[in-house]
Amino acid sequence: MHTAILIIQCRDNKGIVAAVSRFLYENNGNILAIDQYVDEEMGDFFMRAEWELETFGIGKDQIQEQFGSQVAKQFDMNFTLSFNFPKPKMALFVSKLSHCLFDILSRYYSGQFVVDIPLVISNHADLEPVVKAFGIPFHHIPVSKDTKSEQEAEQLDLLKENGVDFVVLARYMQILSGNFISHFPNRIINIHHSFLPAFVGAKPYHAAYKRGVKIIGATAHYVTEDLDAGPIIEQDVARVRHHNTIDDLVQIGQDVEKVVLSKAIKYHLAQKIKVVGNRTIIFS
């Protein structure tokens, strides 16, 4: 079913829900989901509405303008209008570890992710056979300090050529430059293998072991220029005990990582995420 999705932000005020729902109703919109949230600290109102497009009284290309003039202007709204089609294009960046890649490909295979994966990019060749088994082009672009900017340029060209909408770093062990990130604002999802903000940076399982924590975790977040400090989309944890070695932590943690990353992808695909400052609203 083709749907339209509206995400709104404005100062909290009386009548917003009434105005938006009237706009949809008067144009014969069949609402599938409507969620709202008031951030009391900011005093801002947020809303997400999704409705059937086929029976809607306003043509797809006119909605932006008409909603703008009939509703948004009055409340000084920021809003984004989007659609659940065409299928978005997701690029995967991987290094050597396969657990997140397999988890994503498994969901892609079974139809749980409604997405196209036009390419996988890696700084190592190891996972090429896995990716090819799924019929997905694999690009091996080794990365070195000295040539990083050229390699990122090559990556960006590939993403552009393939019309990629968003990028998933499925345990890609490289730090992206600010320039690279600027091409995909809030459209690069990373999985970090700790419950952020604990254990930012490299080797978080080693750090967790050393600190003697009883719980380890994983965090999916949008990538910003600040390392591991972007808006958190999803987190989860697993319990560990003193007798677990660092290798145990790695294995236990991988089960958390892959599920957390895939949940974040699912929210992103469903267009249920609104980034506000450095936080996320997950409409669900």
Place this chain on the structure above:
Amino acid sequence: MHTAILIIQCRDNKGIVAAVSRFLYENNGNILAIDQYVDEEMGDFFMRAEWELETFGIGKDQIQEQFGSQVAKQFDMNFTLSFNFPKPKMALFVSKLSHCLFDILSRYYSGQFVVDIPLVISNHADLEPVVKAFGIPFHHIPVSKDTKSEQEAEQLDLLKENGVDFVVLARYMQILSGNFISHFPNRIINIHHSFLPAFVGAKPYHAAYKRGVKIIGATAHYVTEDLDAGPIIEQDVARVRHHNTIDDLVQIGQDVEKVVLSKAIKYHLAQKIKVVGNRTIIFS
């Protein structure tokens, strides 16, 4: 802040959100929360709205009628209108175990539960000192098979005299009669010490041990005539291992029970629960 709360059920249809939100807006209602849910299996629409009463344009006593004629009639709605005042009156029924009682009284003491507790009823005298330390009247009503109906009559009298709105069975180890229950439909909350529907009835920790489960749990539900089969409000679990004895399960489980029961009470107090058939919608 005084608020009004509307919970609506009707056939799913276009324009419901628009009609309800217009009604609130046109009467100057400041919406504090609005949640909706469509049960696709039933084809029914559910909504909960809460708004400030003081600035509302319709008097407290007129809202029922005006909403009925202006909105509900058109959509053939079932709706309940209620208010977050006066403070509801909660009766506690206990036997000998104190963990749920303490947890509830602790929240009552700290102001986390906005409620009055006019009395505690027990079939044993053991917990009388605890209850009295909180300045709450304690009624010891021993229960025996032969005299159960008289004792329930005595309990019902006490509840009536004290204007009790709802009853919490905080590990009260007696089964209430259908007659008793009929006086408090969806207003008696029980905590059962298993993750229902597993281990209905007596001694669920023994049954869990015998079955060799790796997880135990607790379930808060509204009491109906079918034992441990009423609408579930909240559940949670804890992990156990082979070396845990039945006594261990009891101790581990008690921590789950008390938190689950108190969450259910919190939802009930906030009027966030809608019972639909044998399921609950928790607006939150």
Place this chain on the structure above:
Amino acid sequence: MHTAILIIQCRDNKGIVAAVSRFLYENNGNILAIDQYVDEEMGDFFMRAEWELETFGIGKDQIQEQFGSQVAKQFDMNFTLSFNFPKPKMALFVSKLSHCLFDILSRYYSGQFVVDIPLVISNHADLEPVVKAFGIPFHHIPVSKDTKSEQEAEQLDLLKENGVDFVVLARYMQILSGNFISHFPNRIINIHHSFLPAFVGAKPYHAAYKRGVKIIGATAHYVTEDLDAGPIIEQDVARVRHHNTIDDLVQIGQDVEKVVLSKAIKYHLAQKIKVVGNRTIIFS
């Protein structure tokens, strides 16, 4: 590293740990893990010891006899001696759902499971390409009521030819006969998509939805003739809310299923499971 693993059961008594550890010490055994557990209800003592084989003073083929005469006899022990080599052979049975299969193959690929997978058997052809991509033979054996015994005979022949040690039912939607099961006592692992003993049998997610539970789960267990009633190896759960449809429950549940099943396989491969009656001891 080659290791020997001893699992012991006997009446609880003084001196058992001393006798076993002396036996290992006097024969120059380097103990890697030693765990013991007393079942107070039964009065039985259980122990698992694992030690390095290479430096051990008794030849691999003599340990059974010498431990038997020097230690086990005195305490009237039941014991099993096994080794962590050669690599065990695991057969997978699947139907159409791929999530558990992918999870297992992903761990196999990355070396997390030290196991051989000589074949996959399915009653449907759907997953053949996936399995073949991993270079594993796939046998499509459609199952019908009338011919079930012949088909099981064919399956058993394949398992025998391939020297299969244990079988994993990775969402294999068929019930195995008592005869089949008798060939692999405590060596067939099934994943059931509910937190047993709740929702035994077919369509547990539908049943969970209907009952209105707030938590769903999955259970890995050894298969016995009683449907979904064999010894539980591992369980886990996930939280659901009223707005989750049955399809949501299926998706949320699949993430639990695959992790629970893989944990059970890991325990089985590490020879850390002792079945006692209908319960399991997980030495870990």
Place this chain on the structure above:
Amino acid sequence: MHTAILIIQCRDNKGIVAAVSRFLYENNGNILAIDQYVDEEMGDFFMRAEWELETFGIGKDQIQEQFGSQVAKQFDMNFTLSFNFPKPKMALFVSKLSHCLFDILSRYYSGQFVVDIPLVISNHADLEPVVKAFGIPFHHIPVSKDTKSEQEAEQLDLLKENGVDFVVLARYMQILSGNFISHFPNRIINIHHSFLPAFVGAKPYHAAYKRGVKIIGATAHYVTEDLDAGPIIEQDVARVRHHNTIDDLVQIGQDVEKVVLSKAIKYHLAQKIKVVGNRTIIFS
């Protein structure tokens, strides 16, 4: 039942379990629990053994010496010998928040904690009635920057007079000096309201809200001079969503705090904790 408890640390070596268990067996010790753990990074062996004292062949006062000369010397062991009697004396330090206090007192009341509580110390008078209702002396010692050392001296005098074995900071909102801590090494348990090492210091729920985490937590740890950096005993977490306010986080978090703190107390009372560097081994 009176028991003796031995906790051992030494270089890992062959024959340790055999030597310890032979010592216990030859002296007619009925072992109730024996747990061992090898820290592969350090190369150290750890063991905890608990056995019945009454039937043991060596007098309570001779065990230390005889185990030292017969076993410990040979392996160059560090060991501590202790007993599960007399009942330990626990002091509680509180400020204004009552949830942890109630949880502890509730377990004390029901006999879940086998402990004496000779006194509660607070820098505020608020909780005096609660404490007195349990018949426990309450000492109100206001703390100010300028007079902190005198007040700590007063606190230490009270702890000494009352023969206090260990101190629990049940949301005591003051930082103890290094001098104070030095009197109770690894015998002061604090509950910090975050999943450490995230959100060290004041106002962790505010910091968690600001960072936009999807999970909050609590950590029980032994107090050292480094703020919130001592050995972690127990941690747990709870899931939060974008619509939860800071007040919500506080309420949700309190349920985690109280259970985590009480679990840590339980481990401490059972003498199941061994601190190694800045980590804890929890024998269980």
